[in-house]
Amino acid sequence: MLRHRQRVAPGLQARDDFRAVVYACPPASSSNGVGGHAPSATRSARWHSHPRAEEAEMTERPSYASYVASVNDDDDNPIPELSTFLGCLERIRAGEGADGQPWPDASLPAGRRVALSRVERAAVGMLTVAEMLHAIDRCRSMATPDRHLDDGVVEGLFFACRGLAELEVRMLNAMIIAALAASPAASVPYADCLLGNIQPGLSDHAVQLVQQACAAKHPDSFIASLELERNYSAQRQARFDAERAAVERAANAAAVAAQAAADREAARSQGAKSK
16 A cells, blocks of 8 residues: 555655654554563564565554545655654644644635644744743843753744744735635635645745745636735735824824913913013
């Protein structure tokens, strides 16, 4: 079933080697020795006497009917089983929310469910980091210097908070653009592709590559999405200009009223002195 794993690009060799080692580890049983672990010599002989694909085939793995993948449906590269490290990691990236469960609204497109789960995880993570930074600040004002955290730790937490915030901004911007279409419009496929493939920790260059890949996959939807984004930007700029003008008018009116009150007070003071 897994012989097609041998067709791996050279750049992915290390990852495939690790995947084969993960698949080669059978479930713990009493026959494997104390505590369900096989002796190291047996493990070493098994690892070095079979090719990777044969190791994967010889490992008896249960099926998980309840496991539903929402992103990776490539038959040539199936998602690992949930019992392995890579399987757990794949499920987390495939749309688990902060509570460890997939996004409950099955009526939404797959990409949007993944995006909502990632935004939720990023928000919870950012809240946790903010609470830690708040505790660090209180500790610095209340505790002795020997109990303060190292500056490198504090800076690392700030970088983590910034990274989570940047991820939220990227995901929310894409979700806003996708949500602007009241009905399934031409822009939805590109937006869902973008939402489903933006991963935490991606650099700006990597995000651009994701955008280019989604644009190549859905060119018509990409053009419609650009037009939708331009309209949204124009609406947002117009709203910002209107709010700024309203604030300026209110400030001018308050200044005029304050000046009038000052003039009246000065006139009363002058009248009182003349009497």
